[in-house]
Amino acid sequence: MMIVNTIAELQDALYKHRQAGSTIGFVPTMGNLHQGHLSLVDKAKELSDVVIVSLFVNPTQFGPNEDFDSYPRTFDADCQKLQNHDADIIFAPSVEEVYPGYPQNKAQPNLTKVHVAELGKDHCGASRPGHFDGVTTIVTKLFNMVRPDIAVFGQKDFQQLAVIRRMVQDLNIPVTIIGAPILREPNGLAMSSRNGYLSQEQKDQAAGIYRVLSWAKEQLNTHKQSFDEVEQSAVKQLEEQGFRVDYFNIANADTLQVAETSDKNIVILAAAFLGKVRLIDNVTLTL
Numbered sequence: 318m319m320i321v322n323t324i325a326e327l328q329d330a331l332y333k334h335r336q337a338g339s340t341i342g343f344v345p346t347m348g349n350l351h352q353g354h355l356s357l358v359d360k361a362k363e364l365s366d367v368v369i370v371s372l373f374v375n376p377t378q379f380g381p382n383e384d385f386d387s388y389p390r391t392f393d394a395d396c397q398k399l400q401n402h403d404a405d406i407i408f409a410p411s412v413e414e415v416y417p418g419y420p421q422n423k424a425q426p427n428l429t430k431v432h433v434a435e436l437g438k439d440h441c442g443a444s445r446p447g448h449f450d451g452v453t454t455i456v457t458k459l460f461n462m463v464r465p466d467i468a469v470f471g472q473k474d475f476q477q478l479a480v481i482r483r484m485v486q487d488l489n490i491p492v493t494i495i496g497a498p499i500l501r502e503p504n505g506l507a508m509s510s511r512n513g514y515l516s517q518e519q520k521d522q523a524a525g526i527y528r529v530l531s532w533a534k535e536q537l538n539t540h541k542q543s544f545d546e547v548e549q550s551a552v553k554q555l556e557e558q559g560f561r562v563d564y565f566n567i568a569n570a571d572t573l574q575v576a577e578t579s580d581k582n583i584v585i586l587a588a589a590f591l592g593k594v595r596l597i598d599n600v601t602l603t604l
């Protein structure tokens with residue numbers, strides 16, 4: 318496994334693989350890897366000859382009062398895990414390598430932004446202004462640096478995946494996007510780097526999000542209540558369990574707009590705070 322820190326080194330490392338006609342699989346991450354990330358690496362390994370994983374905590378997708386500074390950076394442990402999962406190249410650039418001039422130009426490290434309208438505006442987009450522009454811009458930059466054949470993203474960030482798929486389609490970016498299923502702890506809690514902020518007691522409590530999502534899915538499947546009633550009751554249940562609910566939305570899984578009763582592909586998206594920690598999760602269903 319090779320570790321590279323600059324774009325020039327990355328391109329040198331990739332050159333021989335491209336010359337050999339190898340297919341390149343890419344897993345972009347912000348590090349602090351857990352089993353969920355490693356399942357993305359395994360998927361990329363299954364679908365391509367050479368696998369590159371980026372470890373880069375991207376400042377432009379964090380809001381001013383969010384956890385960019387405290388986001389866990391666990392480089393050595395990440396490298397060990399990636400070695401165990403047979404990743405070929407780790408790309409771990411500095412912020413200055415990716416955004417020249419940073420931090421002097423912190424407020425606007427890139428004059429160019431990639432913005433996906435509509436799909437990025439509700440749900441997490443509504444509560445984290447600018448977040449998806451930060452994500453789509455860094456993912457475009459990383460795609461241009463790596464030029465992968467395939468890239469694997471987790472379905473836990475359902476809206477992120479939808480936004481990236483649409484960006485790739487709209488901008489004719491020559492990469493195939495693969496969505497990989499959510500990995501859960503035995504209690505149902507979706508695996509996430511931010512779970513590391515939770516105590517064991519909070520982790521048990523946090524599994525409540527998935528229980529309420531599963532309850533809501535059951536209600537929709539059995540047509541017991543209207544979408545509005547399910548949403549309202551779900552918010553109440555989460556609040557009773559100690560969450561501060563950011564949103565609990567039943568949406569069309571393709572457009573991410575408010576679901577209509579005639580919609581077939583549905584996603585139920587939730588974001589809620591336990592103390593200061595913001596957790597997201599989702600379930601999908603076909604009606």
Ligand code: PAF
Nearest residue numbers: 345346347375452455474
């Ligand atoms: O999902 C993430 O970890 C990040 O949003 C991504 C895609 C690596 C971009 O920084």
